[in-house]
Amino acid sequence: MTTATAQPVDASVFDLSPAELYSRYRKNLCKVPGLNMTLDISRMPFGKSFFRVMEPAMQHAYAEMEKLESGAIANPDENRMVGHYWLRAPGLAPEPDLTKAIHDTVEDIKAFVDAVHTKAVKPATAAKFTDVLSIGIGGSALGPQFLADALGGIKRKDKIKVHFIDNTDTDGIRRTLDGLGAKMKSTLVLVISKSGGTPEPRNGMIEAKAAFEAKGLDFAKHAVAITGDGSQLDGVAKGEGWLKIFPMWDWVGGRTSVMATVGLVPLALQGIKIDDFLAGAQKMDEITRKTFTKKNPAALLALMWHLATNGKGEKDMVMLPYKDRLLLLSRYLQQLVMESLGKEYDLDGNPVYQGIAVYGNKGSTDQHAYVQQLREGVNNFFATFIVGLQDTTTPGKNVIEVEDGVTAGDYLSGFFQGTRTALFENGRGSMTITCDKIDAKTVGALIALYERAVGFYATLVNINAYHQPGVEAGKKAAATVLEVQAKAVAALTATPQNPVQIAEAIGDADAVETIDLTLAHLAANKRIGKKGAGYLAN
Ligand SMILES: O=P(O)(O)OC[C@H]1O[C@](O)(CO)[C@@H](O)[C@@H]1O
Numbered sequence: 001m002t003t004a005t006a007q008p009v010d011a012s013v014f015d016l017s018p019a020e021l022y023s024r025y026r027k028n029l030c031k032v033p034g035l036n037m038t039l040d041i042s043r044m045p046f047g048k049s050f051f052r053v054m055e056p057a058m059q060h061a062y063a064e065m066e067k068l069e070s071g072a073i074a075n076p077d078e079n080r081m082v083g084h085y086w087l088r089a090p091g092l093a094p095e096p097d098l099t100k101a102i103h104d105t106v107e108d109i110k111a112f113v114d115a116v117h118t119k120a121v122k123p124a125t126a127a128k129f130t131d132v133l134s135i136g137i138g139g140s141a142l143g144p145q146f147l148a149d150a151l152g153g154i155k156r157k158d159k160i161k162v163h164f165i166d167n168t169d170t171d172g173i174r175r176t177l178d179g180l181g182a183k184m185k186s187t188l189v190l191v192i193s194k195s196g197g198t199p200e201p202r203n204g205m206i207e208a209k210a211a212f213e214a215k216g217l218d219f220a221k222h223a224v225a226i227t228g229d230g231s232q233l234d235g236v237a238k239g240e241g242w243l244k245i246f247p248m249w250d251w252v253g254g255r256t257s258v259m260a261t262v263g264l265v266p267l268a269l270q271g272i273k274i275d276d277f278l279a280g281a282q283k284m285d286e287i288t289r290k291t292f293t294k295k296n297p298a299a300l301l302a303l304m305w306h307l308a309t310n311g312k313g314e315k316d317m318v319m320l321p322y323k324d325r326l327l328l329l330s331r332y333l334q335q336l337v338m339e340s341l342g343k344e345y346d347l348d349g350n351p352v353y354q355g356i357a358v359y360g361n362k363g364s365t366d367q368h369a370y371v372q373q374l375r376e377g378v379n380n381f382f383a384t385f386i387v388g389l390q391d392t393t394t395p396g397k398n399v400i401e402v403e404d405g406v407t408a409g410d411y412l413s414g415f416f417q418g419t420r421t422a423l424f425e426n427g428r429g430s431m432t433i434t435c436d437k438i439d440a441k442t443v444g445a446l447i448a449l450y451e452r453a454v455g456f457y458a459t460l461v462n463i464n465a466y467h468q469p470g471v472e473a474g475k476k477a478a479a480t481v482l483e484v485q486a487k488a489v490a491a492l493t494a495t496p497q498n499p500v501q502i503a504e505a506i507g508d509a510d511a512v513e514t515i516d517l518t519l520a521h522l523a524a525n526k527r528i529g530k531k532g533a534g535y536l537a538n
C-alpha cells in the first residue's frame with residue numbers, strides 16, 4: 001500500500017492580480033454536468049506541477065474505489081463490503097439478492113408512507129399521523145436531521161413535521177416529548193439504530209414509551225423500527241408487535257446510511273420525493289466515477305484536502321454554506337469526515353494519527369462570529385463556501401427590495417464574495433461549490449460528492465475509512481463506569497463514607513475518581529443522600 005506524497009503549497013498564488021485570478025478561475029472551474037453545480041478550486045494554493053505529480057496516486061484511488069463499488073471487502077477490520085453507492089444504483093450491487101433487497105425496500109418505504117399519508121395507517125385515537133418523532137444517534141440522526149432542515153417546506157407545507165431525540169440527555173428528551181404535548185396521540189415514532197444495541201436510542205425509546213403510556217397511548221401502535229435483522233431493537237419491535245420494521249444492512253455504514261432506510265423513511269414521511277434525492281446522488285456518482293481528475297469534483301476535493309492539510313490533517317475544514325437550509329451540513333460532514341478519516345493506524349498498521357477537523361455554521365451569520373479569526377488569526381484552516389444561486393424556492397416571485405435594486409439575497413451574495421476575497425487577500429485558501437438551488441436532488445448530489453471525496457482521500461493517505469474503533473473504546477469505558485456505579489451504590493452504608501473508602505469497600509482503588517464523579521451525579525439527582533445516607537462528598 002502507498003501513501004501519496006504531500007505536495008507543497010504555492011504561496012505565490014495569493015499574489016496573483018485580479019485578471020490572473022479570473023483566468024485561474026475560468027481554467028480550473030469544474031462544471032458538474034446535469035446537476036447545475038460547479039466546484040471552484042482557483043483560490044486554493046496549488047502549484048503548476050500539483051495535478052501531474054498527484055495523478056498516479058489519484059489513479060490508485062479510482063482503482064480502489066472501483067473495487068469497493070464492485071463488492072470488495074473494503075472494510076477489512078469488520079470484514080464487510082461497503083455498499084452505500086448501491087443504494088442509489090441498485091443494479092450495481094454485486095449480488096442479485098442485494099439489488100432486489102434495495103429495490104424492494106424503497107418500494108416498501110413508499111407503500112408504507114403512502115398508507116400513512118392516506119390514513120390507511122393511522123393512530124388509534126387520532127384521525128391521522130401529523131408528526132414524526134425520530135429517535136437515533138450519530139449516523140442514525142445526523143442525516144435525517146440535515147435532510148429535514150434542508151428540504152423542509154420547499155414550495156409547500158411538509159406533510160408531517162419531524163422531531164428528533166438524538167441523545168441520552170434526560171432533559172433534552174423530555175423537552176422534545178413535552179414539545180409534542182397533545183400531538184403525541186398523532187405522532188409516529190421511528191426508532192433508528194443500525195446495530196439496534198446503542199444505548200442512547202434505546203434510552204430515548206424507553207423514555208418515549210413511558211411518555212406515551214402516561215397519556216394512555218399504546219406505544220407499539222405508534223412505533224416503527226429501522227434496524228439490522230436480529231438486533232436487540234428488532235427483537236423488541238417484533239416482541240411488542242410494532243407497526244413496522246424496516247431493514248438496515250451491515251454493508252451500509254452508519255455515517256453513510258442516509259440513503260438507506262435511515263434517511264429515506266423520515267424524508268418520505270415529511271413529504272419529500274425520495275426519488276429526486278436518490279437521483280441527485282446517482283448522477284453525482286456517475287460523474288465522480290470518471291477518472292479524468294480535472295472533471296471529477298470528488299477527486300478535486302480530496303486532492304485539495306491533501307494539499308491544504310499536507311496529507312496529515314494539519315489544517316481544519318471550515319464549511320461556510322451561504323444558505324440557512326445548509327446549516328446542519330457541517331454537523332453532518334463532521335461525522336462523515338472525522339469518523340471516517342480520524343484514524344490512529346494506516347492500513348499497514350503504522351501509527352499515522354490521521355484526520356481532518358470539520359466545523360462550520362452558515363454565512364453570513366459566521367461573519368459576525370468567527371470569520372474575524374479566519375481572516376486575521378491563526379491560519380490553520382481551509383474554507384469551503386457553498387452557494388445556492390436561487391435566493392428563494394420560488395425565484396422571481398414576491399421580490400422585496402431592501403434598497404433600490406437590492407434584495408436581502410443580493411446582500412448574502414455580496415457577503416459570500418466579500419469573505420472569499422478577504423480571506424484570500426490574507427493568504428487563506430478556499431473552495432466554492434455553487435448550486436443553482438437547494439432541493440432534494442442537489443442535497444443528494446452534495447452528500448454523494450462528499451462520500452466519494454472521503455473515500456478517495458482515505459486511499460490517498462492509506463487508511464480504512466469505514467471502521468470506527470475509537471468510538472468503541474469510549475462505549476466500553478462508559479459501560480465500565482456504570483458497572484462501578486452499581487457496585488458503589490451497593491457498597492453505601494448508613495455511615496457516610498468518602499469515595500476512597502467506597503473504592504476500598506468494592507476492592508477497586510483505581511475506581512476512586514469514577515466513584516467520586518458518579519456519586520456526585522446521583523446525589524445531585526436525589527437518588528442517594530449525601531452525609532448521613534452513605535455518601536460523603538470530598
Ligand atoms: O445506528 P447505531 O447502530 O445506533 O449507531 C449509531 C452511531 O454509532 C456509531 O456506530 C459510532 O458512533 C456511528 O458510526 C453510528 O452512526
